[in-house]
Amino acid sequence: MYYASIIVDYLKTYMKTRMTYRADFWIEVVSDLAYQVMNLFFVLVVFQHTNLLAGWTREEIIFIYGYFMIPYGIFSCFFDLWDFADRYVIKGEMDRVLTRPVHNLVQLVLENADPPALFGSLTGFLIMVYAGWQLGLEPRWYDWLVLLVLVIGSAMIYGGIYIALTSVAFYSDSKTGIVPMMYNIQNYGRYPVDIYNKTIRFLLTWVIPFAFVGVYPAAYFLDKEITRIFALLTPLVGAIVLMLGVLIWNIGVKRYRGAGS
Amino acid sequence: MSSLYLDLIRIRFLTMLAYRVNYYSGIIIYSINIGAYYFLWKAIYGDAESLGGFTVAEMTTYVAISWMARAFYFNNLDREIAREIKDGSVAIQLIRPYRYLVVKTMEGFGEGLFRLLMFSVPGMCLALLLFPVQLPTDAGKWLLFLLMLFFSFLINTQINLLTGLFAFFVENNEGMMRLKRVSVDLFSGLIIPISFFPVWAETLLKWLPFQAITYLPSSVITGRIEGAEAYAALGTQIVWFVLLIIPIFGVWRLARKRLIVQGG
Secondary structure (H helix, E strand, O other), X not given: OHHHHHHHHHHHHHHHHHXXXXXXXXXXXXXXXXXXXXXXXHHHHHOOOOOXXXXXXXXXXXXXXXXXXXXHHHHHHHOOOOOHHHHHHHOOOHHHHHOOOOXXXXXXXXXXXXXXXXXXXXXXXXXXHHHHHHOOOOOOOOHHHHHHXXXXXXXXXXXXXXXXXXXXXXXXXXXXOHHHHHHHXXXXXXXXXHHOOHHHHHHHHHHOOHHHHOHHHHHHHHOOHHHHHXXXXXXXXXXXXXXXXXXHHHHHHHHOOOOOO | OHHHXXXXXXXXXXXXXXOHHHHHHHHHHXXXXXXXXXXXXXXXXOOOOEEOOEEHHHHHHHHHHHHHHHHHHOOOHHHHHHHHHHHOOHHHHHHOOOOHHHHHHHHHHHHHHHHHHHHHHHHHHHHHHHOOOOOOOOHHHHHHHHHHHHHXXXXXXXXXHHHHHOHHHHOXXXXXXXXXXXXXXXXXXXXXXXXXXXXXXXXXXXXXHHHHOOHHHHHHHOOOOOOHHHHHHHHHHHHHHHHHHHHHHHHHHHHHHOOOOOOO
């Protein structure tokens, strides 16, 4: 209950700050969508030159892309703390967060929450439904539940990875070096992992499991034999990754020493 | 005056050097990027010999060179400027006896030099070992490429300055910066070479400055553009560099007039 009222308060403050810069709010929504459209553009251009990508058709790739956008939207809404090192560790704003009774990570997530990013999830869902319809998929009634579970799993993976990456700031004084660079890597989980060599496939499956954010769970609905089991592993991997992320975070926070003046 | 700016380059270079985690992770991440795109393109080619005028071998080299070039020209000046405008510290920058935008460019250059030496060179060696990348041996070509790379940096920086300065007008330009970042990656030919685009898009992109950032220099070094055409490509870059000075100058004049320092 306590946390629920905190969340409502944060949301209220959020609305007030955002409405100060009203034009920017819409620029952000539009630019977020444009960003996604441009990524989709890559797929469209590529399929002008080929019919199959390692045995996958254009609609199947677009379907994966649509799925990927759903957890991605949730991620950008809550876990996108890209300038954390700079703002909170180097400039010492973490002091303020740590003196309050609410868990520090919860505060940070709420402070930096970006609800318009959820528009991306909605668009992704629509793209997925459209591609699925083009493919002639017939969803069974429980497929929607499976989708929900898989999306939650994928979002947890995203959260876990980025929480862990963000907490690197506690261990080294590095400026935002790693987080922006990861933006490219997350995209590789959107393509069928069988196109990569063993090293990258291993990396995307077990080390930084972005394949569980895109191709594995999406393939569940496409009835691709190879990835069925992997798809069902998504919630499990999600739980493990999120737990690890929070663990690394909690250990990291103890190393925080403030920033002088 | 010039020694002031040289010092700025030096200081930024040394600052970057201080954060060691950055360059270990940088080399690894850039190599993964090259690797992932290498396999993605291999899958796209399938059995095809050549697509969009590129053979598989040329494409591999193109991908490797383009990512390594990006390490040099890439910077976050737009974010830095936007932040300084937002937190008000730009006011102090403005009363100092130097040109704010030149200072930013120099800092970006120091950062670029750092990445060129610490990411690009070792990263390229790693890519040569891992993937079938073929680099030209002609010294003249390399000289021309390095010159073009310098203009890539200048043009990309100009675009960053413009995007960053918009924070003077909209207070919070996060969305715009994100949009710019993707536009540069996609329209510069980093993710797909321009010759792969459908004809209408290709024609359109030829009239935009983005191709001068990646597509032109990478085409020269992979030997897709040669001889007089290569010099014409350099000419295109120079023209864009000069043209982009005009809007920056205009926006900068307007911006200083309407600066509101929020808080402080």
